[in-house]
Amino acid sequence: MGDAQLETSPDTEIVIHVNKLKEGWDVTNLYTIVPLRASASDILTEQTLGRGLRLPYGKRTGVEVVDTLTVIAHDRFDAVIQKAQEEDSIVQIKEIRLGGGGDVPEEKRKVISVAPTYQTALTGPELGNQIDEAPTEFIYQRPEERQIARQTIELVENHYAPRVRHTAQELQAPDIVDSIVKDIQTATSDAQGTLDVIADALDIKAIVERTTQAIVANTIEIPEIVVIPDRQVHFWFEDFDLIRLDQITFQPVDDDILLRELGSDEKRIIERGQDGAQEGRMENYIVRHLIAKPEIDYETHAELLYKLSSQVIDRLTTYLPDDRAVENVALAHGERLATFIFEQMKEHLKQTQTSFQVHKRRAFTPLRPQQFAVSEEKVLPLSQAASPLMTTKSHVFRGGKKTPYPLHKFDSDPERRFACLIDSDLENTVLRWMKPGPNQFQIEYAPGRPYLPDFVLETSDQFIIAEIKADNELTDDDVKIKAAAARQWADHANSLKAEGERKDWLYLLLPASRITDSATFAGLTALSL
Numbered sequence: 001m002g003d004a005q006l007e008t009s010p011d012t013e014i015v016i017h018v019n020k021l022k023e024g025w026d027v028t029n030l031y032t033i034v035p036l037r038a039s040a041s042d043i044l045t046e047q048t049l050g051r052g053l054r055l056p057y058g059k060r061t062g063v064e065v066v067d068t069l070t071v072i073a074h075d076r077f078d079a080v081i082q083k084a085q086e087e088d089s090i091v092q093i094k095e096i097r098l099g100g101g102g103d104v105p106e107e108k109r110k111v112i113s114v115a116p117t118y119q120t121a122l123t124g125p126e127l128g129n130q131i132d133e134a135p136t137e138f139i140y141q142r143p144e145e146r147q148i149a150r151q152t153i154e155l156v157e158n159h160y161a162p163r164v165r166h167t168a169q170e171l172q173a174p175d176i177v178d179s180i181v182k183d184i185q186t187a188t189s190d191a192q193g194t195l196d197v198i199a200d201a202l203d204i205k206a207i208v209e210r211t212t213q214a215i216v217a218n219t220i221e222i223p224e225i226v227v228i229p230d231r232q233v234h235f236w237f238e239d240f241d242l243i244r245l246d247q248i249t250f251q252p253v254d255d256d257i258l259l260r261e262l263g264s265d266e267k268r269i270i271e272r273g274q275d276g277a278q279e280g281r282m283e284n285y286i287v288r289h290l291i292a293k294p295e296i297d298y299e300t301h302a303e304l305l306y307k308l309s310s311q312v313i314d315r316l317t318t319y320l321p322d323d324r325a326v327e328n329v330a331l332a333h334g335e336r337l338a339t340f341i342f343e344q345m346k347e348h349l350k351q352t353q354t355s356f357q358v359h360k361r362r363a364f365t366p367l368r369p370q371q372f373a374v375s376e377e378k379v380l381p382l383s384q385a386a387s388p389l390m391t392t393k394s395h396v397f398r399g400g401k402k403t404p405y406p407l408h409k410f411d412s413d414p415e416r417r418f419a420c421l422i423d424s425d426l427e428n429t430v431l432r433w434m435k436p437g438p439n440q441f442q443i444e445y446a447p448g449r450p451y452l453p454d455f456v457l458e459t460s461d462q463f464i465i466a467e468i469k470a471d472n473e474l475t476d477d478d479v480k481i482k483a484a485a486a487r488q489w490a491d492h493a494n495s496l497k498a499e500g501e502r503k504d505w506l507y508l509l510l511p512a513s514r515i516t517d518s519a520t521f522a523g524l525t526a527l528s529l
Contacts, residue, residue: 289338
């Protein structure tokens, strides 16, 4: 049923939807919102409220039931309502300030594609991507030469890099160079119908040799590693009894519904009727929240779920006066009671034992352009800190002698300081470094959740993955899980190292407080956690 039908149909009183009220919904005769679960974000909650705040006739009618939106609040909605009295609330008339320090700054931002410096030098500037940075010294001036270099890079990325078995230096082998030249000659001949003019004017092989040499000299060889289980993995929860039940002390909540006018702050009470929908079993008030968790399969664990929920209901009966009070608590606090059960279920999670096959799909992944949102007013030299430091994330930093990219973004100033340190490494240990972009690593710290490290470096004898964290974050579970995943990836990379690959991979977790102007890379390596 379309929006217009919902507006005019006399038979429609209740609409059940899944995130329909976030955008594209134009129904204005919406009077009550009953969220059945917490919204995923404050923005989604505000969008939902904003749709409901549309007046049916475009203005207030003076009829209270027509002009009123009622929201049955819980959790996130309650937090949004608490903010409704603030100046920037969605129910307040907003004043938007333009210019410096205002809601809409004067600075103009644009998204640019930042190619590695050697690619720009070979293929020329990309129109629309110029910003205030050091000029690139272009190798080729003629469009035809730049086109050959561009074709070489595309052929390496799409066809020849996947064939490399050990190291990127294989791209410079005479047979590989000759094969690339032949591919370019064929493509050029097909496009122009004749090869005579371009063959006389250009030395295609020289351009291919110089381009592949630049690729090899600037690439940090990050292998593409795939981990596959030998057989299907099954998960289940073993049978057990709940402990710490004495910690459950929830009390009944008031059955009345409190109405609060956001404009006038007026409050009214509506008593709940006794003929509302009820569950046939007390345990259902808890089980319905448990089966909503993606980790739990109801068909497999139904017996255990009802057993544990029954233990919780038994606990409620020990201190509550009657069944009505027990039902009240199970209904009002069912989700928290389900969480209490689930936390203990996780301690009894089991899985089939299986081994894994580890494969190296590619010896290395070619560097690709990275996308940045850039404001010319917020481009700084790598050696200059943002002011204040908390705005580091909104700046772009240019420069660096040992990095293939001319521009960089950092999440914190310690990251920027680390980049400066390894770029000007006094011991000359670091050969090259970069901030990796999306898809340059395939590290998962949880199923379907990728981990992108802060830095990747190549030294004279190692490849290094480096992560910079504030001292108070070093013991966070999330940080430790990601570090374990990165170290496992490094172990796999080292175990798959073939003949001719001489450097091992290492993971470093570095405390931000130790990255000072007097620090050395060797000293930091010794401090890694």
